[in-house]
Amino acid sequence: DQQVKQNSPSLSVQEGRISILNCDYTNSMFDYFLWYKKYPAEGPTFLISISSIKDKNEDGRFTVFLNKSAKHLSLHIVPSQPGDSAVYFCAAKEGGVTSGSRLTFGEGTQLTVNP
Amino acid sequence: EADIYQTPRYLVIGTGKKITLECSQTMGHDKMYWYQQDPGMELHLIHYSYGVNSTEKGDLSSESTVSRIRTEHFPLTLESARPSHTSQYLCASSGWTRVDYGYTFGSGTRLTVV
Numbered sequence: 001d002q003q004v005k006q007n008s009p010s011l012s013v014q015e016g017r018i019s020i021l022n023c024d025y026t027n028s029m030f031d032y033f034l035w036y037k038k039y040p041a042e043g044p045t046f047l048i049s050i051s052s053i054k055d056k057n058e059d060g061r062f063t064v065f066l067n068k069s070a071k072h073l074s075l076h077i078v079p080s081q082p083g084d085s086a087v088y089f090c091a092a093k094e095g096g097v098t099s100g101s102r103l104t105f106g107e108g109t110q111l112t113v114n115p
Numbered sequence: 116e117a118d119i120y121q122t123p124r125y126l127v128i129g130t131g132k133k134i135t136l137e138c139s140q141t142m143g144h145d146k147m148y149w150y151q152q153d154p155g156m157e158l159h160l161i162h163y164s165y166g167v168n169s170t171e172k173g174d175l176s177s178e179s180t181v182s183r184i185r186t187e188h189f190p191l192t193l194e195s196a197r198p199s200h201t202s203q204y205l206c207a208s209s210g211w212t213r214v215d216y217g218y219t220f221g222s223g224t225r226l227t228v229v
Binding site: 002004009034036041042043044045046049089102103105106107108 | 150
């Protein structure tokens, strides 16, 4: 039972345009969400996060939106740059002390930004 | 600059061999994790530790074992490697503070069992 799903395995956009990566979750106990970026042959690196008490968090070109009623979050990158080409993972943390800080990850979306 | 180190980066070994994947972090994090990831698939948690002498199995069944004798070191061992163990193995660590929910990942070990 996959609790975090990224239904688009790949996305291709033109440089300068907006990239929108989507993520859906099923566990209503998730209280914190994160996006990671992964280049080939490297480990994922943290990109941006959002608490469940917010609906938007912005950091430079990156904005994450959270729709709790729809159990959906999205990552917007604008403007997209060729260096943004990577696999993007959505992750979620369950609230409460018993879960510790374990993260549940989605399958990832390969973003390709064409010059 | 990496604060969490995994060695080796790449490993090709024969079936039946015993291997240990190394993971060390210099951030003093109590929590450490091992994930397994295949291309196009999600990261699967196979082991985690919340401190010295504490280890737990993750969500994905794995034939590997781990140990946590020192805070900074969290090695993963396969007693007898099989082709089905071919995958990328990612080590991560995290702290306890509220702003530290994010993991720091190592560069990973790409394991191929032939």
